[in-house]
């Protein structure tokens with residue numbers, strides 16, 4: 205009887221582990237593409253057509269009629285770092301897959317400058333190869349976000365996801381500091397920079413830090429959680445929720461994070477949590493991998509067990525003691 209129950213338990217445990225192992229392999233495979241300029245079919249074309257100017261700080265301006273040349277500085281905004289480009293998910297592209305042929309001509313024409321860019325969904329939507337990312341759902345969420353509604357769609361996916369350097373960070377880290385920093389930089393590129401913000405709105409909305417001073421040790425909090433952990437509506441069907449809500453709906457309850465069912469397990473640590481539920485024997489143990497100790501959200505099972513053991517032993521002792529008293533005392537009464 206006991207043996208059969210034990211076997212059932214063991215089977216269930218093995219099944220769960222094997223499922224987790226499968227899930228892990230799928231995610232790793234999706235990013236195992238080897239990248240690099242050496243492997244790109246277009247590296248040479250890209251270099252001669254575009255990167256000869258855009259890939260360097262200094263490019264050469266030529267006047268073919270007069271046969272003169274002069275060195276010019278490429279502005280930082282138009283500089284594309286080749287190393288980072290060939291390491292991004294779109295490393296295998298030609299520049300002209302996304303940009304109009306017109307850009308072959310310099311100075312670039314007005315038509316070229318007003319080209320309409322492809323959106324992520326044009327290429328990735330409803331493609332079973334990319335199902336795990338949930339592009340359609342992300343697109344639907346994005347269209348409900350303040351960024352879309354307040355700006356008439358001026359903030360496209362590309363404004364957060366750099367067209368030349370993008371890689372899906374959330375799947376490549378366990379939620380560490382470096383990742384949080386890079387994720388938050390995506391937001392601060394606008395929300396701490398009046399010039400970039402000025403390209404989109406005339407309103408004075410670039411300075412956000414003072415609005416966060418209700419958090420104790422603000423800097424430390426903003427290094428330990430992502431902006432989107434507080435500002436998006438939680439969503440179980442995609443890894444990264446994209447519905448950025450108006451500020452008055454943002455998370456501000458301390459217990460939302462500082463508790464055992466911390467929202468962080470469904471946001472920041474979602475990917476890590478999907479991979480391992482029980483790291484280091486702690487409840488919400490994955491948080492600790494990020495050098496964070498979130499008061500109230502982390503609890504050691506070992507310590508809890510030791511606690512229970514002590515309470516249990518005390519109760520047992522009290523029980524035995526009581527029984528002895530009941531058994532022994534009446535006899536003493538009899539003797540009196």
Ligand code: HEC
Pocket residue numbers: 253254255256257258263264265278282299300303307308310311312317
């Ligand atoms: C002779 C150097 C040179 C070459 C070659 C060149 N560009 Fe440019 N490009 C520039 C400079 C300088 C600017 C910034 C000044 C400007 O906008 O004219 C620029 C601007 C741009 C812009 C921004 C336009 C805007 O209005 O913001 C894009 C996009 C661009 N180039 C794409 C390309 C692509 C794609 C190629 C290759 C097919 C290419 N360029 C080839 C020098 C070059």
Ligand code: HEC
Pocket residue numbers: 250254255258281282283284289294297298299300301302303321322360362363367368
């Ligand atoms: C996956 C598509 C894609 C590829 C590949 C691509 N670009 Fe772009 N590029 C874009 C988009 C989209 C924008 C406009 C970004 C925005 O709206 O802010 C852009 C903007 C630019 C700009 C203007 C500055 C900026 O970053 O906004 C330059 C310059 C540029 N691209 C050059 C290149 C060169 C050179 C290559 C090849 C090495 C290249 N692009 C490859 C999609 C791409």
Ligand code: HEC
Pocket residue numbers: 234235237293294295296301302322323324325326327328334337361362365370371372
């Ligand atoms: C012009 C079509 C096109 C556009 C636009 C485009 N992609 Fe891609 N994307 C591709 C192709 C093709 C690949 C596969 C590249 C390869 O590995 O050779 C890819 C690869 C990827 C991958 C890696 C997928 C995997 O599992 O290996 C991600 C993630 C991704 N794109 C996200 C985006 C996002 C986010 C956007 C918009 C910001 C976007 N893409 C826009 C065509 C596109």
Ligand code: HEC
Pocket residue numbers: 324325336337339342343346351359360361362363364365371372373374375387390432442443444446448
């Ligand atoms: C306001 C900024 C912002 C906009 C706009 C935005 N994203 Fe994102 N997106 C993020 C952040 C932050 C992450 C998390 C960082 C990461 O993992 O790269 C993310 C992650 C992703 C991922 C990776 C999710 C995964 O499962 O690994 C995809 C795919 C994606 N976004 C697609 C899109 C598409 C498609 C659009 C446009 C419809 C879009 N994003 C618009 C900020 C934005």
Ligand code: HEC
Pocket residue numbers: 350351354355359363364390391392393394395400401404405407409431432435448449450451452
């Ligand atoms: C391309 C620039 C840009 C980027 C990148 C960007 N934002 Fe915004 N954000 C804006 C603009 C513009 C508004 C609308 C301001 C207005 O007119 O109210 C806005 C509005 C908001 C609001 C609503 C503010 C309110 O008053 O209700 C929040 C919250 C917000 N952004 C958070 C984020 C987060 C989180 C990220 C990163 C995932 C991000 N933003 C990335 C430009 C940007």
Ligand code: HEC
Pocket residue numbers: 388391392395409411412415416419425426429430431432433434435451452454455456
């Ligand atoms: C711990 C949760 C939390 C985090 C993390 C957080 N915010 Fe906020 N944020 C809030 C709350 C709550 C408000 C509303 C404050 C108010 O109205 O007094 C707010 C306000 C804002 C506003 C509106 C500002 C205005 O002028 O009205 C923007 C924009 C914003 N945050 C962007 C960001 C960005 C960008 C980051 C990441 C660097 C970030 N937030 C990180 C909770 C958070």
Ligand code: HEC
Pocket residue numbers: 418419420421424425428429433434455456457458459460461462468495496497498499
């Ligand atoms: C979005 C989630 C989130 C919210 C909301 C949040 N915290 Fe935190 N808090 C964290 C994380 C993550 C850390 C761990 C920081 C670290 O390890 O560096 C932390 C750390 C702390 C610390 C320790 C900081 C230190 O200097 O040692 C205190 C105290 C704290 N939070 C108090 C609060 C209070 C009070 C509130 C509400 C006003 C609050 N937190 C809201 C996520 C949150």
